[in-house]
Amino acid sequence: MVTIEIDGKPYQAEPNTMLIDVADANGIDIPRFCYHKKLSVAASCRMCLVEVEKAPKPLPACATPVSEGMKVFTRSTKALTAQKAVMEFLLINHPLDCPICDQGGECELQDVAVGYGKDLSRYHDAKRVVFDKNIGPLIATEMTRCIHCTRCVRFAAEIAGVQELGATGRGEHMLIGTYVEKNVASELSGNIIDLCPVGALTAKPSRFSARAWELQQHDGIAPHDALGSNLHFHIRRNQLIRVVPKENEAINEVWLSDRDRFSYQAITAKDRLTQPMIKKDGNWQTTDWETALAFATDGLKAVIAKQQAQAIGTLASPTATVEELYLLQKLTRGIGSPNIDHRLRQIDFSDQDNAPLYPALGCAIADVENSDVTLIIGSHLRKEQPLLNHRLRKATLQGNKVVLVNPVDYEFNYPIAAKMIVPPSDLVNALASIAHALSKNRPKKILSKETNALLAKINFNDAHKAIADQLAAHDQRFTILLGNLATSHPQFALIRAFAGIIAQLTGAQIGYLPEAANSAGAWLAGMLPHRQAAGEKANTVGYDAEAMLAQGLAGYILLGLEPELDCYDGVIALQTLQQAEFVVAITAYHTPTMESYANVLLPMATFAETSGTYINCEGKWQSFSGAISPMGEARPAWKILRVLGNLFDIKGFNYVSSEEVRNELRTLVGDKTVNNHLQWQLPEHLSNEQIKGLQRITEMSIYTTDSLVRRAPALQNTVDAQIATGAHLNIHTANALKLNGHQQVEVMQGDNRATLAVVLDERVPDNCVLLYAGQTATMTLGAWDGTISVTGVSA
Amino acid sequence: MLAQQKRPATSLATEDCAEIDRWIARYPADQKQSAVMAALRIVQDSNGGWLTTELMDAIADYLEIPPVAVYEVATFYSMYEHKPVGKHKVCVCTNISCQLRGSDEIVDHFKQKLGVGLGETTPDNQFTLKEVECLGACAGAPVIQIGRQYHEHLTPEKIDEILATLATS
Numbered sequence: 002m003v004t005i006e007i008d009g010k011p012y013q014a015e016p017n018t019m020l021i022d023v024a025d026a027n028g029i030d031i032p033r034f035c036y037h038k039k040l041s042v043a044a045s046c047r048m049c050l051v052e053v054e055k056a057p058k059p060l061p062a063c064a065t066p067v068s069e070g071m072k073v074f075t076r077s078t079k080a081l082t083a084q085k086a087v088m089e090f091l092l093i094n095h096p097l098d099c100p101i102c103d104q105g106g107e108c109e110l111q112d113v114a115v116g117y118g119k120d121l122s123r124y125h126d127a128k129r130v131v132f133d134k135n136i137g138p139l140i141a142t143e144m145t146r147c148i149h150c151t152r153c154v155r156f157a158a159e160i161a162g163v164q165e166l167g168a169t170g171r172g173e174h175m176l177i178g179t180y181v182e183k184n185v186a187s188e189l190s191g192n193i194i195d196l197c198p199v200g201a202l203t204a205k206p207s208r209f210s211a212r213a214w215e216l217q218q219h220d221g222i223a224p225h226d227a228l229g230s231n232l233h234f235h236i237r238r239n240q241l242i243r244v245v246p247k248e249n250e251a252i253n254e255v256w257l258s259d260r261d262r263f264s265y266q267a268i269t270a271k272d273r274l275t276q277p278m279i280k281k282d283g284n285w286q287t288t289d290w291e292t293a294l295a296f297a298t299d300g301l302k303a304v305i306a307k308q309q310a311q312a313i314g315t316l317a318s319p320t321a322t323v324e325e326l327y328l329l330q331k332l333t334r335g336i337g338s339p340n341i342d343h344r345l346r347q348i349d350f351s352d353q354d355n356a357p358l359y360p361a362l363g364c365a366i367a368d369v370e371n372s373d374v375t376l377i378i379g380s381h382l383r384k385e386q387p388l389l390n391h392r393l394r395k396a397t398l399q400g401n402k403v404v405l406v407n408p409v410d411y412e413f414n415y416p417i418a419a420k421m422i423v424p425p426s427d428l429v430n431a432l433a434s435i436a437h438a439l440s441k442n443r444p445k446k447i448l449s450k451e452t453n454a455l456l457a458k459i460n461f462n463d464a465h466k467a468i469a470d471q472l473a474a475h476d477q478r479f480t481i482l483l484g485n486l487a488t489s490h491p492q493f494a495l496i497r498a499f500a501g502i503i504a505q506l507t508g509a510q511i512g513y514l515p516e517a518a519n520s521a522g523a524w525l526a527g528m529l530p531h532r533q534a535a536g537e538k539a540n541t542v543g544y545d546a547e548a549m550l551a552q553g554l555a556g557y558i559l560l561g562l563e564p565e566l567d568c569y570d571g572v573i574a575l576q577t578l579q580q581a582e583f584v585v586a587i588t589a590y591h592t593p594t595m596e597s598y599a600n601v602l603l604p605m606a607t608f609a610e611t612s613g614t615y616i617n618c619e620g621k622w623q624s625f626s627g628a629i630s631p632m633g634e635a636r637p638a639w640k641i642l643r644v645l646g647n648l649f650d651i652k653g654f655n656y657v658s659s660e661e662v663r664n665e666l667r668t669l670v671g672d673k674t675v676n677n678h679l680q681w682q683l684p685e686h687l688s689n690e691q692i693k694g695l696q697r698i699t700e701m702s703i704y705t706t707d708s709l710v711r712r713a714p715a716l717q718n719t720v721d722a723q724i725a726t727g728a729h730l731n732i733h734t735a736n737a738l739k740l741n742g743h744q745q746v747e748v749m750q751g752d753n754r755a756t757l758a759v760v761l762d763e764r765v766p767d768n769c770v771l772l773y774a775g776q777t778a779t780m781t782l783g784a785w786d787g788t789i790s791v792t793g794v795s796a
Numbered sequence: 797m798l799a800q801q802k803r804p805a806t807s808l809a810t811e812d813c814a815e816i817d818r819w820i821a822r823y824p825a826d827q828k829q830s831a832v833m834a835a836l837r838i839v840q841d842s843n844g845g846w847l848t849t850e851l852m853d854a855i856a857d858y859l860e861i862p863p864v865a866v867y868e869v870a871t872f873y874s875m876y877e878h879k880p881v882g883k884h885k886v887c888v889c890t891n892i893s894c895q896l897r898g899s900d901e902i903v904d905h906f907k908q909k910l911g912v913g914l915g916e917t918t919p920d921n922q923f924t925l926k927e928v929e930c931l932g933a934c935a936g937a938p939v940i941q942i943g944r945q946y947h948e949h950l951t952p953e954k955i956d957e958i959l960a961t962l963a964t965s
Binding site: 158164165167168170 | 864865
């Protein structure tokens with residue numbers, strides 16, 4: 002530690018810390034534009050000039066390391082004169098359009114100009130004008146306002162990992178932009194809006210819609226990926242204007258993914274359901290809550306009377322809150338049905354009894370950075386959990402390694418130490434071969450006799466050995482992460498088993514990359530057919546999500562999902578629901594498809610309109626309160642479920658607040674912790690059957706994961722959303738299918754068909770077709786796996 | 797069929813690549829981007845003195861750097877051209893030393909003789925007149941550069957001689 006003096010007071014600091022960091026840590030204000038604590042030092046704006054004793058000229062605090070005995074003056078005449086002069090230069094070319102600028106009122110340039118600038122400018126000549134470029138649907142540009150701090154340029158290169166922005170030209174002619182007109186494609190791009198200290202980059206969807214001083218700030222939790230990023234809602238007169246990140250170093254640092262930032266647009270989507278609706282004598286009519294709830298209860302009671310309670314099935318989206326899910330399973334079990342699930346995109350449930358308490362990362366989110374080697378199995382992590390991927394990017398930049406086993410050669414924004422790209426049908430065998438290769442240099446006794454016997458039957462080649470070699474070092478911290486493409490795999494249990502064997506051989510820690518914001522919460526809340534709240538074994542094991550839809554029950558309760566888009570097999574889901582006698586849909590939206598199967602539509606509040614709790618992938622409970630009141634007659638789903646519970650005369654449904662529901666579950670969970678040490682069952686031998694024909698690979702793309710993102714127009718216009726359409730296959734497969742010259746193909750899966758644009762995509766392995774789920778174009782095709790055929794459509 | 801575009805449409809000439817490789821070899825193996833300035837010059841020369849976005853993309857691909865990193869360098873330095881130029885590029889220095897030694901007169905004379913303004917090209921595509929910053933030859937001010945050649949201590953008469961020589965070359 003060294004002792005330095007700032008403005009006459011002594012401070013302790015680590016040697017070589019930059020002066021500005023020491024000042025920030027001690028609450029001493031130094032103005033700045035280009036400096037940002039998460040970015041490299043540019044020292045280009047010169048706003049942070051301070052006087053340092055014995056230095057002939059003022060020094061930039063952001064690029065001056067501290068040393069013993071240094072005496073710094075931030076408010077001396079010399080410092081103030083320098084700051085005033087810099088401010089005057091920065092304002093030379095800055096337009097005086099603050100009254101029409103979205104940044105006005107929350108502008109660093111305004112604030113610093115008032116605090117450190119002069120009250121008038123001596124510059125009287127013409128100001129430079131810069132023509133704007135369209136860089137996509139998320140970010141509005143007004144580049145005349147740019148002061149060349151290069152924060153956005155550094156963000157793109159250093160954080161997003163894709164250098165898309167640059168400074169072209171020089172001197173007065175320097176421009177920040179993409180040079181050629183193109184959309185910025187990063188899944189984290191919205192952060193440059195926050196980084197921009199002026200109004201050059203502002204949020205396009207909320208442009209010109211409010212002034213900063215009219216906005217009220219309200220805390221919230223992002224409802225999409227499993228991180229539960231902390232955010233602020235900015236609200237004006239009960240209208241959600243925009244979403245910005247709330248700093249939480251342990252979760253989202255200072256960032257927010259574009260999905261979390263812009264999905265709020267869906268709250269005011271055109272097809273929002275704002276009044277309860279019932280289908281009476283085949284006709285839909287809007288009604289009041291009392292009638293609708295009575296109608297729902299009577300309908301379900303009629304089903305139970307006719308058949309029995311087991312004829313009711315309940316499905317919920319894992320984006321629902323803990324409180325909602327806990328009450329929903331309590332309601333369903335109270336009625337007497339064990340058919341409860343939220344695992345809409347899973348198909349292999351064979352080892353569900355061996356599953357941990359909930360799918361957990363197995364370590365703190367920030368701790369992912371400390372894993373020396375991370376093996377990712379079946380995940381397009383960059384798009385599934387953008388900010389978790391950012392942690393791994395940071396890790397690889399420090400020299401840590403990431404190894405992939407994936408069905409598609411997804412692009413990552415950091416170097417990958419080794420990867421194996423195999424079609425879904427080969428995934429289990431590939432993992433088994435890697436495990437066998439790994440076991441060669443290990444004592445036999447690590448694994449059970451049966452496991453060794455099974456591995457002995459499996460061949461491995463140099464490619465498997467290369468992966469195994471990356472995983473082999475003993476002294477390293479090693480993590481295995483199972484992604485969405487593993488969870489939704491038809492042999493998920495075996496993937497999990499071999500991941501477990503690899504973990505056993507290497508001492509790795511196993512982690513899950515849960516699919517949604519509250520996947521972990523859904524497990525803890527008991528939204529499962531085999532486990533009640535807090536992971537207690539269910540007395541009667543009900544149908545899982547897949548069986549519930551395949552069996553065709555008489556009555557269904559749906560919470561916050563669009564089954565045709567959200568389920569593994571949308572075709573069967575829709576058919577089954579249409580044939581059901583009575584379907585209660587608690588939903589925020591109202592679609593023609595819903596009308597085709599539901600009998601009651603109960604309007605529920607969205608994430609910003611309700612109080613609740615999400616449990617993220619590290620097991621952290623994050624509660625929030627409603628930021629705006631629900632639209633129209635919509636009500637928080639926990640209140641709807643409470644009334645339904647009362648109408649069914651189920652005991653213990655007299656909650657007065659969502660906190661009470663949460664606390665009840667909290668007490669049940671007590672001090673139970675998740676244990677990711679896997680248990681698994683292995684078959685005697687693995688099938689070596691080769692799939693004949695084309696294999697379907699299905700990915701839930703970043704902007705179709707749930708009802709909210711599907712309704713956010715800004716997100717739907719991004720590069721990522723546009724990529725995730727059509728039938729993707731590589732050139733060899735396309736040539737083999739004689740698709741040359743065809744724009745469109747007809748894809749056939751069993752009796753199901755869809756016509757899709759054909760996209761040549763080098764990332765897809767041979768004899769496979771990558772399709773994207775969650776969209777109407779592919780909805781008609783059915784299950785996410787299996788063989789399909791593709792023929793060119795003549796134009 | 798829609799191809800997911802990753803590789804640029806234009807690729808570099810084989811002989812250009814060979815020359816760029818010689819420059820790449822001068823830098824550490826993991827610092828290919830250091831050859832960007834040389835690569836831009838080589839490609840510009842073989843493309844008749846100017847660069848297109850496609851060629852810059854091809855350089856980015858060849859050096860394995862993002863295209864915008866090439867655009868940044870190519871727009872920063874004044875010797876890279878982004879529009880077609882004449883056979884002879886006349887670069888007139890108008891910085892302080894040359895200005896004190898009469899560069900205004902030099903510029904005017906060129907304008908009059910060539911019939912074009914600064915930054916313009918003659919209709920026969922023979923000459924482009926360009927104002928540049930200091931050429932680092934103040935002792936010989938006023939100075940111009942044509943191609944790789946410096947011409948110093950200029951007078952209108954000397955300019956006529958130079959233009960006459962170039963016109964016949």
